[in-house]
Amino acid sequence: MTSDSDTVLGLSASRCWNAVRLIQGLLALVVGYALFTLEFGLVVNAAIPLAVTFLPALVRREFEYEMGAGLALWIATAAFLHAVGALGPYELFGWYDSITHTVSATLVAGVGYAVVDALDQSAESVDVPGEFRFVFILVFVLAFGVLWEIGEFASAGLASVVGGEPVLAQYGTNDIVFDLLYNAVGALLVAVWGTGYFDGVAGLVGRRFGRTRDPP
Incomplete structure (x- = not known):
């Protein structure tokens, strides 16, 4: 069951989901880097956004509701922007x-x-x-x-x-x-x-x- 828009900025549903997976992979790399360098603040600021990107999957599993690909990418983008900001852009x-x-x-x-x-x-x-x-x-x-x-x-x-x-x-x-x-x-x-x-x-x-x- 789906109701939300499956496109955003002209991207098809499949491309939106591919972009979500790419963002998840990049966030996982940031978490790994933070763990390797023992930067606790960065671990939190990357791990929580990474977890947020899996919200559509959690909703699908718990409530049998398929969130639209466009909205899933929207969520992942917001999470990614925050995590990247913790690397330095917030201050720069x-x-x-x-x-x-x-x-x-x-x-x-x-x-x-x-x-x-x-x-x-x-x-x-x-x-x-x-x-x-x-x-x-x-x-x-x-x-x-x-x-x-x-x-x-x-x-x-x-x-x-x-x-x-x-x-x-x-x-x-x-x-x-x-x-x-x-x-x-x-x-x-x-x-x-x-x-x-x-x-x-x-x-x-x-x-x-x-x-x-x-x-x-």
Whole structure:
């Protein structure tokens, strides 16, 4: 069963899946390099994104739902950008962090859309107007972004106590402002143009909620 788009940027489903496998292989190399050089922070920043790329396979196994190839590549690309950033681009190029936050925020926005759409379809008594969905997606992403920034501060604090480099880098107040700004950009992109990519995920979440009415 599939519902999500199987293409992205004109790539066929097979090419999308091949790109996902290539990204997984590259991330595995980064994890191996980090283990060899005993860089714990890099191990975490590469191993977790690598695990995230297997989310479509996990969903297929646990819920018998085939996530679209385009969405799978979208997830893998966001994971890859973060892992590569930990190798140095985050510190070398100020714009790289902005791109990563924007791409990651689009996925968080997709999750927010899936949740609110599933709630809307869960029962006759629930009716979520389009304007509220738009606001919910934006607030959902910004709330997640605030939690992420708190995590960065906590990581820096922990590193100062136990020693070593923080797992999540934090570059000051200006960095927080720009991070949240580009999170909002990603949220707006999905809210205005990208919700269709997450309709299948919304349907899956709705079934987990025990949806009692069909979507309009």
